[in-house]
Amino acid sequence: MPVLCKAGCGKNAMLKRPKTGDTLCKECFYEAFETEIHFTITKAELFNRGDSVAIAASGGKDSTVLAHVLKTLNQRYDYGLNLMLLSIDEGITGYRDDSLETVKQNRDDYEMNLKILSYKDLYGWTMDEIVAQIGRKNNCTFCGVFRRQALDRGAAMLNVKCIATGHNADDIAETVLMNVLRGDIARLKRCTAISTGSEGTIPRVKPLKYTYEKEIVMYAHYKKLVYFSTECVFAPNAYRGHARALLKDLEKIRPTCIMDIIYSGETMAVKEEVSLPTQRICTRCKFVSSQEVCKACVLLEGLNKGLPKLGIGKSSKAKKMLEEYNANQNSTNKAIDEINVDCQKNNCVSRGKACRSNRNKTNDNEVNSRNGEKCCSTQEKTHDSANISNTKLNTLLQDYGIPENDCGHDKNSSIGESSENHNFEVDLHNEDVTSLAEETDACGGACGKMDSMHIGF
Amino acid sequence: MKDKVCRKCNGPGTVFVRKEYCYCNDCFITNTNHKFRACIGKNKKLTSNEKVLVCLSGGKSSTVLLDLIYNGINLDSHKKLRIVPFFIHITGKYLRRIKKESESKKTTDMIIDQCQKYNFDLYVVNIQEYKSNEDISYCTNSYSSATLSAKNLNFTTTTGQDVLTKIKHNLFIRMSKQLGCRFVLTAETTTLLAMKLLSSIVIGRGSQVENDIGFADNRDGNVEILRPMRDITNEEIDIYLNIKQMYVDPKDSDQEISLQAAIRDFVLDLQENYPSTISTVCKTADKLGSVNGNNNIKKCHVCQSTINFKDSKLTAVEATIFSRIVSSEKSPESASDLPFNTKDNTMFPYIFDRFCYCCSRNYLETKGSDLNMFLSQKIEKES
Numbered sequence: 001m002p003v004l005c006k007a008g009c010g011k012n013a014m015l016k017r018p019k020t021g022d023t024l025c026k027e028c029f030y031e032a033f034e035t036e037i038h039f040t041i042t043k044a045e046l047f048n049r050g051d052s053v054a055i056a057a058s059g060g061k062d063s064t065v066l067a068h069v070l071k072t073l074n075q076r077y078d079y080g081l082n083l084m085l086l087s088i089d090e091g092i093t094g095y096r097d098d099s100l101e102t103v104k105q106n107r108d109d110y111e112m113n114l115k116i117l118s119y120k121d122l123y124g125w126t127m128d129e130i131v132a133q134i135g136r137k138n139n140c141t142f143c144g145v146f147r148r149q150a151l152d153r154g155a156a157m158l159n160v161k162c163i164a165t166g167h168n169a170d171d172i173a174e175t176v177l178m179n180v181l182r183g184d185i186a187r188l189k190r191c192t193a194i195s196t197g198s199e200g201t202i203p204r205v206k207p208l209k210y211t212y213e214k215e216i217v218m219y220a221h222y223k224k225l226v227y228f229s230t231e232c233v234f235a236p237n238a239y240r241g242h243a244r245a246l247l248k249d250l251e252k253i254r255p256t257c258i259m260d261i262i263y264s265g266e267t268m269a270v271k272e273e274v275s276l277p278t279q280r281i282c283t284r285c286k287f288v289s290s291q292e293v294c295k296a297c298v299l300l301e302g303l304n305k306g307l308p309k310l311g312i313g314k315s316s317k318a319k320k321m322l323e324e325y326n327a328n329q330n331s332t333n334k335a336i337d338e339i340n341v342d343c344q345k346n347n348c349v350s351r352g353k354a355c356r357s358n359r360n361k362t363n364d365n366e367v368n369s370r371n372g373e374k375c376c377s378t379q380e381k382t383h384d385s386a387n388i389s390n391t392k393l394n395t396l397l398q399d400y401g402i403p404e405n406d407c408g409h410d411k412n413s414s415i416g417e418s419s420e421n422h423n424f425e426v427d428l429h430n431e432d433v434t435s436l437a438e439e440t441d442a443c444g445g446a447c448g449k450m451d452s453m454h455i456g457f
Numbered sequence: 458m459k460d461k462v463c464r465k466c467n468g469p470g471t472v473f474v475r476k477e478y479c480y481c482n483d484c485f486i487t488n489t490n491h492k493f494r495a496c497i498g499k500n501k502k503l504t505s506n507e508k509v510l511v512c513l514s515g516g517k518s519s520t521v522l523l524d525l526i527y528n529g530i531n532l533d534s535h536k537k538l539r540i541v542p543f544f545i546h547i548t549g550k551y552l553r554r555i556k557k558e559s560e561s562k563k564t565t566d567m568i569i570d571q572c573q574k575y576n577f578d579l580y581v582v583n584i585q586e587y588k589s590n591e592d593i594s595y596c597t598n599s600y601s602s603a604t605l606s607a608k609n610l611n612f613t614t615t616t617g618q619d620v621l622t623k624i625k626h627n628l629f630i631r632m633s634k635q636l637g638c639r640f641v642l643t644a645e646t647t648t649l650l651a652m653k654l655l656s657s658i659v660i661g662r663g664s665q666v667e668n669d670i671g672f673a674d675n676r677d678g679n680v681e682i683l684r685p686m687r688d689i690t691n692e693e694i695d696i697y698l699n700i701k702q703m704y705v706d707p708k709d710s711d712q713e714i715s716l717q718a719a720i721r722d723f724v725l726d727l728q729e730n731y732p733s734t735i736s737t738v739c740k741t742a743d744k745l746g747s748v749n750g751n752n753n754i755k756k757c758h759v760c761q762s763t764i765n766f767k768d769s770k771l772t773a774v775e776a777t778i779f780s781r782i783v784s785s786e787k788s789p790e791s792a793s794d795l796p797f798n799t800k801d802n803t804m805f806p807y808i809f810d811r812f813c814y815c816c817s818r819n820y821l822e823t824k825g826s827d828l829n830m831f832l833s834q835k836i837e838k839e840s
C-alpha cells in the first residue's frame with residue numbers, strides 16, 4: 001500500500017527519512033534536504049556575505065552534492081558567495097585520476113573555477129610512491145595529514161575566506177567513535193565542531209554536518225548528479241574501517257543513533273585537568289600544527305630520509321629515531337661494521353627480518369629488482385632464511401655503503417620504472433602480515449625504525 | 458607459547474593474561490585482590506566501618522565481588538577491609554522476551570546460596586517496586602514471586618535496556634537511603650564499562666560518561682555509586698573463578714537485537730586483534746566531562762544528570778527538530794523559531810526542561826507502555 005507524503009502534498013512518498021522517520025515524496029524531499037542545509041548554514045553562521053568559499057571537491061557524492069546544493073542555495077537565498085572548487089591529487093592510480101575527471105565535469109556543470117594541487121608538486125611524492133615505501137598499513141596517515149595541509153595551501157593560493165568540506169553526519173559520528181576507540185582526546189574534542197580553525201588560519205566548515213549519508217546518496221541519485229563512487233584502493237586497511245563497520249551496524253538497528261552520537265560528541269568535554277596540545281604554527285612550513293614541527297613535515301622528512309615510519313606512532317620515538325639517524329650519518333661505516341659483528345653472532349633474527357624488508361625497499365632501485373623479490377619471498381620461510389638474507393643485506397651494505405637519504409633522492413628520479421615492482425613487493429609484504437601476524441608485528445611497526453636503531457647498536 | 462614462569466615470583470606459572478603475562482595461581486589472586494583494594498583505596502571515598510550496599514546480579518563479576526569483599530573483611534591484619542556490607546538483588550526483567558519466572562527464581566536462589574556460604578544476608582527486591590513511592594518492601598533470603606507485566610512492549614530493546622538501568626539505579630539509591638548507606642558498590646568490570654561507554658555515546662548520553670563510567674557516580678548528592686572492579690577485566694574474572702573453582706551459571710546472553718548487543722560484539726571482536734582496545738576506551742572515559750555552558754544548572758528528572766543547554770547556536774537537537782518541521786505539513790517559513798517548550802515538541806518532549814536528551818527520546822518511545830510510568834512519574838512529581 002502506498003504511503004502518503006507527510007508534508008501533505010498528496011503524492012505518494014518515495015523515502016523514509018532516517019533522521020526523523022518521516023516519509024516524503026521526491027519534491028518534498030528536495031525541498032526539505034535543501035532547506036535543512038540552509039538552516040545549518042544560517043543558524044551556525046558559516047559564511048559571510050561576499051566571502052570567497054573553496055569547496056573541497058573529491059568528485060565523490062558528498063562534495064558533488066555539496067557543490068550542487070551550495071550553488072542552488074547561493075542563488076535561492078542570495079548568500080552573495082563566490083564559490084570555487086579545490087581538489088587535491090594524491091596520485092593514487094585507479095582512484096584519484098578517475099575521480100578528478102568527475103570534478104572537472106562538476107566544474108563545467110556548475111560553472112565554478114577549479115584548482116587542482118597534487119602531492120607530487122607539493123611534497124615530491126605521490127601516494128602510490130608513499131605506499132610503496134610504507135606498505136599497506138598506516139598509509140592513510142600520510143594521505144590524511146598531507147591532504148589537510150594541501151587544502152590549507154590551496155585555500156591560501158585561491159585567497160578564500162573559508163573551505164567547505166563535504167563531511168556528512170555519518171562521517172562525524174564515525175570519527176567520534178574512532179577517536180574514542182583510539183583514545184584520541186584532542187581530536188575527540190574538536191571533531192564535532194561545525195567550523196574549525198584558529199586565528200590566522202583558514203577555517204573549514206561542514207555544511208552537511210547534520211545530513212545523513214543515505215539522504216545524500218538519494219539526493220544525488222534522484223537529481224542524477226554525476227559523481228564518482230569507488231572507494232579508495234588503499235582504504236580497506238585503515239583503522240577507520242572498524243568504526244565505519246560498527247556505525248553501519250548501529251544505524252541498521254536504530255537510524256537516529258547517528259544524531260545521538262553527534263549530540264554526545266557536542267556535549268562531551270575534556271576535563272580541565274587533562275592537558276591538551278595547543279595549536280600553533282609549524283616552525284618549518286608555517287602551517288597549523290600542534291607540535292613544534294607539524295606532522296606533515298615529520299612524515300615528509302621520514303620519507304625523504306628513507307625512514308618512512310618516522311611519523312607513525314609516538315613523537316618521542318620519532319625524536320629518538322632522528323637522533324639515531326643523525327648519529328648514523330656521521331658514522332655509517334662504523335655502524336656497518338657493527339652490523340657485521342651482530343650478524344655473525346646470529347642473534348638478531350627478528351630484527352634481521354625487519355631490516356631486510358626495509359632495506360630491500362630502499363635499496364632495490366639501486367640494486368636490482370631480482371634481489372628484492374627473492375628476499376621478500378624468504379620472509380615466509382623460517383628463521384634460518386632470515387639469517388641468510390640478513391647476511392645478504394650486509395653484502396649489500398658493504399657493496400653500496402650508502403647513507404639512506406641517497407636512496408630517497410634516487411627514488412624520486414627512478415620512480416617510473418620501478419613502481420610496478422614496488423606494488424608487487426608491497427602485496428607480498430601484506431600477505432606476510434596476515435600469515436605471520438605476531439612476528440611481523442615486531443617488524444611491521446618497525447621497518448624504518450628498527451633499521452636505524454639497529455645501526456645505532 | 459612463552460615460558461611458563463610467573464612474572465611476580467618466578468615460580469612455575471599457570472595462567473596467562475592477555476596471552477602474554479604469566480602468573481601462578483597465588484600471585485594472580487593476590488594481584489586481582491590488589492587491584493580491587495587499590496581502586497577503593499586510592500579514591501579515598503570510604504571511611505572506616507562505612508555502611509555500603511552491594512549489588513549482586515548473579516553474574517560472574519558479582520560472584521567475584523562477593524568473594525573479594527568476604528576475603529577483605531575477614532582479614533585480620535591492618536589490611537582488613539573496614540566496611541559493613543548489605544547485599545541486594547533485584548529480580549525481574551523488563552525486556553521483550555520476559556525472563557521466565559523459573560529462571561528468575563533460580564538466579565535468586567543461587568545468589569542466596571552464595572551469600573549464605575559467607576554468612577551474609579541477601580535482600581531481594583522486586584523491580585516492580587519502582588512504581589511505589591513509599592518505602593521499598595523486600596524479602597530477606599527468600600524469593601518472592603515477581604509479577605512481570607508484558608503488555609505494550611512497543612519500544613525497542615535498546616530503549617528498554619536503558620530505562621531498565623535507570624530504574625535499577627533508582628532502586629539502588631532508594632534502598633541505600635532506606636538502609637542508611639551512603640555508598641553503593643557495583644561489580645562493573647573494565648570490559649563492561651568499555652561497552653557502557655560506547656553505548657552511552659551511541660544513545661546520546663555522551664555528556665554523562667563521567668558518572669556512568671567513572672569510579673564514582675554522585676549524581677544523587679546523598680548516595681554515591683562506586684565501581685571498585687573497574688580495573689579488572691572479564692578475562693581476569695574468568696581466571697579468578699577458575700582458580701577458586703567457583704562455578705557460575707552462564708547467563709544466557711540476550712539474543713535480542715539492540716545497540717548495546719551490537720557494541721558488545723564489536724568490542725569483544727576488536728579486542729581480539731587490538732588487545733588494548735578495552736583499556737584505551739576506559740582511559741578515555743576518565744578524561745571526559747561535560748560541557749557546562751551556563752550557570753542555571755538544571756537536572757534531568759529521571760537520571761539526575763546535568764542538562765547541557767549549550768549556548769552554542771546549533772546542536773543535533775535543533776537540527777533534528779528542524780528536520781521534523783520541514784518534513785511535516787507546516788510551512789517551513791514559519792519555522793524560524795523552534796518550538797522547544799514541552800509537549801508540542803514531537804521529537805524531544807520535555808527536553809532541557811525536565812529531561813535530558815536521551816531520557817526525552819526514551820519517554821517518546823515508551824509511550825503507552827509500563828516503562829513509561831517510571832518516566833512520567835518524574836514529570837508529575839515536579840509539576
